[in-house]
Amino acid sequence: MEIQEERVVATIYDVAQAARVSVKTVSRVLNEEAAVRPSTRERVLQSMQQLNYTPSTAARTMRTQKTGLIGVLTTAITSAPTTPDAAGLPSVNLLKGIQSVMDRSGMLMMVADTGESPERLEQLARTFREHRVEGILYVADYHQSVSPPASLFELPTVLVNCFDEHQRLPAVVPDDVAGGYRAAEAALSRGHRRIGFLTLPETMVATQLRNQGFLEAHEAWEVQVDPGLVLSVGKFLDPPQEEARALRHALEQLLNLREPPTAICCGNDKMAMSLYMQLQQWGVSIPEQLSVVGFDDYTLITELLNPRLTTVALPYVEMGQRAASRLIQEIQGVAEDRSDRIVEALAGPVIWRHSVKDLR
């Protein structure tokens, strides 16, 4: 016959009894409230130590109606356990930024993955509400338009790396127009005048915005854009073999032009890497014969490629920070001109490495 501990964790009553004070006094010590006589305080603290007392957030929450909890809904962290892919990298950095702000504000994150299904999203939002999270961050792993479920409107919510198609929820997204602009400018500013652009699928919102930026940069530099120079590498996402083939075709087209480009901007670093591999096979050297600009700054690629890749970074950490700050402000009721800038776009810097030749 075994003897079970009646109560495993000590309560504030146990502490009060041990310290021969009332619970209220213990509570005062806990919250560093008012003035408690130092000797009393010391006694209480000791009792807490001895009993290994840990206050219960649940009880505290009931009284105060505050949890210090933020719910983070993400699609990338834990989705599709079977697909080993590099997906998730953006989310990690987004989370870095979020976490750093939460820390400073004494908030704790509950992280849950929505996976693929929308009903799962509903369910998770519900779970969050049951836990009385004070706000929700909805994190996408690539810049996209979303239609948030009704439940997200019932709590302070900020969208990260995505936006409400009706613009009713505050959002923080990458500034892809600026991104495209900077990518083009990276080449333009080094004297390149014929710049190829291998874009991601047109269905992605980033693609169109970057195209726009690409054009604007040319305008600003008073350089004419040859439409034959910007090519959509169609389904440059899956599977890898198809990607490689699509890229090779696009590349052939570009390099067989009467006036081939001296530089090529890529839709992302992965594409740039494939480009490296292809060019190597053809024996064209980077950056001597052709300059390359990437997008994303996946350091796994950009730092390891030879020559190291000049690329436009996406400011994921900052985006996470900004989104978290906005959420906390909203929770605390700090009115921050909610009128304008519902969706806020953050631009990332060009990371200069060695894949762009200076033609000047």
Place this chain on the structure above:
Amino acid sequence: MEIQEERVVATIYDVAQAARVSVKTVSRVLNEEAAVRPSTRERVLQSMQQLNYTPSTAARTMRTQKTGLIGVLTTAITSAPTTPDAAGLPSVNLLKGIQSVMDRSGMLMMVADTGESPERLEQLARTFREHRVEGILYVADYHQSVSPPASLFELPTVLVNCFDEHQRLPAVVPDDVAGGYRAAEAALSRGHRRIGFLTLPETMVATQLRNQGFLEAHEAWEVQVDPGLVLSVGKFLDPPQEEARALRHALEQLLNLREPPTAICCGNDKMAMSLYMQLQQWGVSIPEQLSVVGFDDYTLITELLNPRLTTVALPYVEMGQRAASRLIQEIQGVAEDRSDRIVEALAGPVIWRHSVKDLR
């Protein structure tokens, strides 16, 4: 003058009142308990709907002393907001595995990052306890030995991707001996007999274990290991320039041997990628002139390299699943032979691609 809502969320009492029943009946409906007359049940459900009622986990927790919460402590997700690196990739996959199991068990994760400082770890463990998590998963981002703080012993805890130096806590780690074995065997089985091994720093536990596996494989295949063939690429971690130089030296040494290797196993995929870059510069072709085997299966690298890289995968998703399962079993008091297998090692498969030439 603004009017504030007195209470924003409905309680069980509000529902009871609206449905003209007692709170107990509402509770019964909530928990699908006993038999409630269908008509009553329907009425209660409707009232819940109308009031947008969401039960409070805090209140429920107080009564039942159960939270359904698991605390996940990690070093990689959100640490060092300033270092953009590929770090975090293992953790993401580990989390994938963990999440998939938590889902099935109806548990929710609280994720917190310990960053660098040990006292932060203490503090987070404390926060978890305040939230009455029912168990803790301590996740490292590379295979290492740790000395867990006392607080981790007070709750069911499983170490993931690391182990307690005194083996007092259950742990799930990669089987690096098997990994080294399989890497070598990938080459041996294709007829290679002189295989180079470019290892990670010897201070990493993975390095020694993989070395051991490398040797065991040679024994099994009755192939003599030339000690001159296994080289530690010293500080092959940072900064990139130094890495590249260290690698070049090691490579020169290897290829200038009287009998150079026909295949090279790399400590990780990053190193393999650097190897590709270097070999390309020297004009030696893969796999015709030299075969390469990687480690980690970072698909960002392995799928994009040309030829695609044959590598030994680390079973992060499975590790996460296994760790989560063990934790839940421990929480539920399912005695699973705690005597043996305190630390459990999981081996990952060789992912066959095209960087190893068949010599047979």
Place this chain on the structure above:
DNA sequence: TTGAAAGCGGTACCAA
């Protein structure tokens, strides 16, 4: 099949 009342572990109000 349904309800009344106690209690979980804290905090808040008011009194001493």
Place this chain on the structure above:
DNA sequence: TTGGTACCGCTTTCAA
């Protein structure tokens, strides 16, 4: 400076 007591929202025990 300290204490008594009601109460937060739910579940449990027991009774009707």
